[in-house]
Amino acid sequence: MEKTGMEQGGTLPLGKVKALVLTGLFAALGCVATMVLVVPSPTGGYMNLGDAVVLLGTYLLGPVCGAVAGGIGPALADLLAGYTAYVPATLVIKALMGLAAGLLYRVLRRRRWALAVCGAAAESIMVVGYWLYDGLLMGSLAGSAVGIFSNLVQAAFGLAASTLLALALKSSRYVRREFPNL
Template identity: 45%
Template sequence: MKKTNTLVIASLLASLTCIATTFFKINTPPNGYIHLGDGFVLLSGALLGPYVGGLAAGTGSMLADIFSGYAAYAPATFIIKALAALTCGFIYQKLIKNIIIGGILGEIIVIAGYFLYDTFLKLSSIGEWNHTAFSTALLSTLPTIPLNCIQGIVGIVITVILLPIVNRFYKSYTSQ
């Protein structure tokens, strides 16, 4: 029964991550958006642990990219968000039980992951792999960092608010 309960909660968190990412967003230049989904990414890791939480977060975030017309980002999103939830879950459940530190480290992965992936996409669109092209791609991606920092802060705040509430229900549900 415990495995079934965990599967249900993981599916619910993947769905909530997808919904919070897809429907509660603000478009940003040049082609991104700030969303509330990172709160559920971190919550997935904190509640379900690093591995199951990472799969739920990565799946929900990837589906949001596909549904929102950002399919080119879907594979990277799966990996980046799964690693963010894995990190947050590991810190919170296995190390120091501090959701803020877990959230910060998880969001650093998100910020760095998208910076590197955006740089790769821009470099690919330039069509050359030399020093000048790399510098151009790198510099054009720098403006995404502050926007991803804002999204990360919002995600951490959402997690800090929701975790104590959801944790009560989660513990009573999974103990059945």
């Protein structure tokens, strides 16, 4: 019976260690990006730079690691910033954003417009997800609709920033070699 890396001495294969470290790094970057620029929204939440990191992390790391990092980082930011009511929603919504963008990007990545389409699909999950969650918190979907505009602004910025950053990184042979998902 062949032994795995964990059974041989408690270590992970280098590829798994790299994936774990990069996932943690992008979770930390997502947390920081979410907390750096905070613009309060009408529903009690806030607009931030985190979506750009969620999407970029997904394009670089792939759908699963991107979803994990994308959910944990911004959820941790909500916890640290005192928005505890939003932690579970952020964890799920941002993870779904990353998963959707990553899976769609696997299918479309050879097309020039893939980043924009994948980002738009992911951001629509964010806008609808927070609208529904705010509706749950407020007891009114009509009342929570007031937050849609600020979420659309955040979505547009996250989409534009992640697309521009991904295109710039994609032009680097080194980045393409180190991050084959891009």
